[in-house]
Amino acid sequence: MNKKFSALLLALVMVLGLAACGSKDPQPTVEPTAEPTVEATVEPSVEPTAEPSVEPTVEATEEPSEEPTAEPTVEAAVEPTPEAKPTPTPEAKPEPTVEPTVEPTPEPAPKTYKDGTYTASAQGFGGDVVATVTIADDAITAVTITGDSETPGIGAAALDTLAANAKASGAAMDGVSGATVTSEAAKSAVSAALSQAKN
Numbered sequence: 001m002n003k004k005f006s007a008l009l010l011a012l013v014m015v016l017g018l019a020a021c022g023s024k025d026p027q028p029t030v031e032p033t034a035e036p037t038v039e040a041t042v043e044p045s046v047e048p049t050a051e052p053s054v055e056p057t058v059e060a061t062e063e064p065s066e067e068p069t070a071e072p073t074v075e076a077a078v079e080p081t082p083e084a085k086p087t088p089t090p091e092a093k094p095e096p097t098v099e100p101t102v103e104p105t106p107e108p109a110p111k112t113y114k115d116g117t118y119t120a121s122a123q124g125f126g127g128d129v130v131a132t133v134t135i136a137d138d139a140i141t142a143v144t145i146t147g148d149s150e151t152p153g154i155g156a157a158a159l160d161t162l163a164a165n166a167k168a169s170g171a172a173m174d175g176v177s178g179a180t181v182t183s184e185a186a187k188s189a190v191s192a193a194l195s196q197a198k199n
Helices: 002-023 031-066 155-172 180-197
Strands: 116-123 128-136 139-146
Touching: 116 180, 128 155, 128 180, 139 155, 139 180, 155 180
Parallel strands: none
Antiparallel strands: 116 128, 128 139
């Protein structure tokens, strides 16, 4: 930079010197007087004007470009993340087990009659009237009444009707009109057979 400045200064001195020489008439007698005039006028005028104008310009353009400006690095402040506290899980309370209420099985009612077939007889109009009664599950399931000595057409004809009545109503069976003696004998025979079947 000093070399450039010196060259610039020398060039400026030469220009000013030529300008000074050109403004005067060329006379052969001017040489002795030209040197003192150039030195006296050039040096004071060049130095004050050259230094302030050249140096600040060069320094301002070159020096800042050579030095890189480092931007300050800003570190981000990292806040610590608070740890999440575990939420306590409520313990499930066991529900009380409800035991089913067991109802006692009712005992079956005692049976009136025993299962089986029972036979009994009673005196009719002409002879014995025989009743045969069959019992199952405490119920009368079948009844037969016979009387070989009963009057044909009257007592003998009433025996089937008396058997049907006995199956439906037991000893409380209805009699048959016109065969009163045979009906009473049939009731007595049925009642005796049921008495055998009772518990």
